[in-house]
Amino acid sequence: MIRIANDYDADVVIAGAGPAGAAAACHLARYGVSVMLLDRSSFPRDKVCGDFVGPVALAELGALGVPDIDGYLATNIARRAALYLDGHELISRFFPNLEGMPSYGRVVPRYVLDNWIVEAARRAGARVITGHAVTGFSVADDGVAVGLASPSGTLALRARVLIGTDGSSSTVARVMRGALPPRDDRIVAVRAYYENIAGPNDQLDLYFTRRAFPGYYWLFPTGGGEANVGLGMVLETIPAHAEALAALLKRLIDSDSALAARLNTARLRGKVAGWPLMTYDHRLALVDDRVILAGDAAGLINPLNGEGIQYALLSGRWAAETVAQCVRNHDYSAAALMPYASRVERELRYDMALARLIVQLIANRGLNPVWLEALRLITARARKDAAYAEIAGGILAGLAPARSALSVRMIGGTIDQAAMSLAIKAVLTTFSGPAAWSSLGLDAAQVGFQLAYDAMTNPLSFGDWLMRVVSDALELGVQASKGVVAAPLVSARPAAVAIR
Template sequence: MNPAYDADVIIAGAGPAGAAAACHLTRLGASVILLDRAAFPRDKVCGDFVGPSALIELDSLGISQSDGYSKTNIVRRAALFIDGEALIARPFPVIEGLPPYGRVIPRFTLDNFILDAARRAGAKVMELCSLTDFAASADSVCVEVASAKGPFTLRCRQLIGADGGSSAVARLLRGSAPPRRDRFIASRAYFTDVEGPGDQLDVYFGRSSFPGYCWLFPTGNGEANVGLGMALETWPAHNQTPADMLRRLMDEDAALAARLRHAQLRGTVKGWPLITFNPRLPIMSGRVMLIGDAAGLINPLNGEGIQYALLSGRWAAETLAPCLRTNDFSARALAPYAARVESEMRYDMAFSRLIVQLISNRALTPLWIKASKVLAERAHEDANTARIVSGVFAGLLPARDAFKVVGGTMRQALRSFVRKAHTGSRGADDAPPRFHLVREAAKDPAGFARWLKDIAAATIELASQATRNAIRGNRKETAGMAALKPIASVNQFADEDPG
């Protein structure tokens, strides 16, 4: 270690992405300093679902041997409810090499598991310290840090930004905050004495909250994480906060109310912002790279972020390993990280972004709700559709697999609306979709134009990614790709089904 450096790598943010990267890097022989403005263990507002692919990553870090890990709650099924009606409940699909279950682990516990693994591997953790600025040069990065004892400076060979959706590193690297259209907002609360199955993830859609969705994820012992998330930008704009919508759904949604009939709120309802993936924004520059939420690696379709945080932490470490050995931090040497993110994630993110842009048009909410019901009905009748729906939701299958069912679903939903129009159905929600669209467009033509522009941009991005994917011949499912195979063997999970 050159005495001119305080560490080979400084990581701003000790959440799952940062702590995972620190653990991998120190095992590879690098010296690492982890900075975080909080003191651990600390809470982090999240849905808490850790999918099968993420469990593989945790095992590669040694988390499955941590005290208390085996007691975290296992979930094997997912259920969909629309306007209080139960439409489908299915086990997670079986994917070779992956466990047939997920876990719901509160972030207060999960993040501490991963940070302890980084500490055991040799990373130096500096709590109550936050990055305020950095300056990258040809041979180092100088990092300005604020702490309770006053500001100080650290010097490293590489800086990694893992400091969440409001990342200071991302803002400094990109020169601005993320655009509003990339932002989601969500609220979450914990409840005790929750009724119903403890191994089932529930997702609730309703006209009053669409395009947001509500979830109930059991954390074990009759407790559950209950929350609601939605895009910040919708058209027409919504005037309720996720916390308000969540409280309303708890009263109005029959299925959710049934599970919370005798439940007690533990703590308070908390909110937080999410930044979703934007391919136009850089995730690295010079000796600085972004991982996890700081890079916007959140799927806007299902809100999945933990899996991508753990993956990107490992990808960053694997890219940096040869750079640290050869002292080559050139753009060419660091490029494999950005290339890996693009090749493994950009196509799926493009599809998810287009779907979210479409359903952000609240003037067409009756159509989207009908399409969701049609999709659930098709899943009841067709095992492959059910497999795709549950697999995409659980993060086991790539979002682009939904292409196989979306087209037919939308055609069937539109035919239903046409039939209602011809038979003279009453009620605003039964009117043809064009009625709602024309009415709202007349009220806000500028907003409608922005929505069309965003749809066009999302469509072009998806088309370009589909073309690149076809040229590469990369048609494998995400779960079968090398990106999801960690340093440790995955075979041990194939037949495991803990009680």
């Protein structure tokens, strides 16, 4: 056991009691470190989310003892996912089976889930203080003073280390870095709950349409005939004069035949709520003297699928491991906290770099036809190639790192499918006559023309986009050259736990 602080309010103060903060608090308390977990809200509290808890996150929850809490085992299990384009099902698959991991996820409203993780932290010995917002902090040689505000006034706490897990609009990150994160790292998403939905309770639905692309929308059943329905988009892809996201979601629900079929007799419960997400930027620091960032506050969210709970739980654990070591060594300098940042980099930076580049490319609406065709090719291949489908499904479920998409099997399979699809198209057009022949070339010309048109009519924003693509491509190149092995995220899971 590590000794308990008495000249400080706690060894460690954690700002934000979402999955990242509560996981860090639980692990630290188990190490015997005195820890105070703060949140501006009172629990249970809602959090805008898709509520999908993937297999990796389930393993982390198991390590925290959350499955022992009443009600957990009754939460809805998702065993498969289906992908739709313009109302037509492209593919439906069960989650892949990976040794030592559940072949399912759960869909648990955050109002319930987050309260359970806080409860696990409390049971482990963390002191939980809600209804107090962290307003700032200042670091001195012998500690960190954390400013708090509540309806009854302001106060300051003293600790050895501050962990910032206060979400995507993190106050701790802003103060630590001295600036807000760049605007182009932002995704916005909305979600609503529906009752009395139709269709299977164990199936997650993901929808794409030309109208909403590059955004996507989803229906994730939460059990008992209810579902979480939402829409996510990269901020800069939302046209300035377009309907607000909530209105767009409602229009999509009415116009998408596949989604409408599931919501035919359903009723909206409550309001459509929105939330911004900050994606990972390797140039932004994750640690400083006596301060460390985890979860959404560190931008640890997969910009491809918006998944962040597993990264919040993982980074909360990694932060706790490093901080516990610092408490043992009485060293809280940025250098002593650096093993945490290195771990995030080792486990996640390559994946985040790949996901960022893809999102940057997708962000240009001129390339929409290319991406929609790629989606068709990938799903067509997955329908007939089980090993390929296993990898694609693994990436979607957050089980396999996104860099598996760059494996020989995936690239080879996709090229093969593209060549075959082109050959089939060529044969069909040969028999359809000259009018159809020109349409093949026209598709490609249309994309090129659209990009050239964008470059001429709005050179500044086109140049800006191009610079971001180049910079993200360079970052991916650097990460790829480090030769990171595409090991499943299972390697990052805690020591043997029963997963439920």
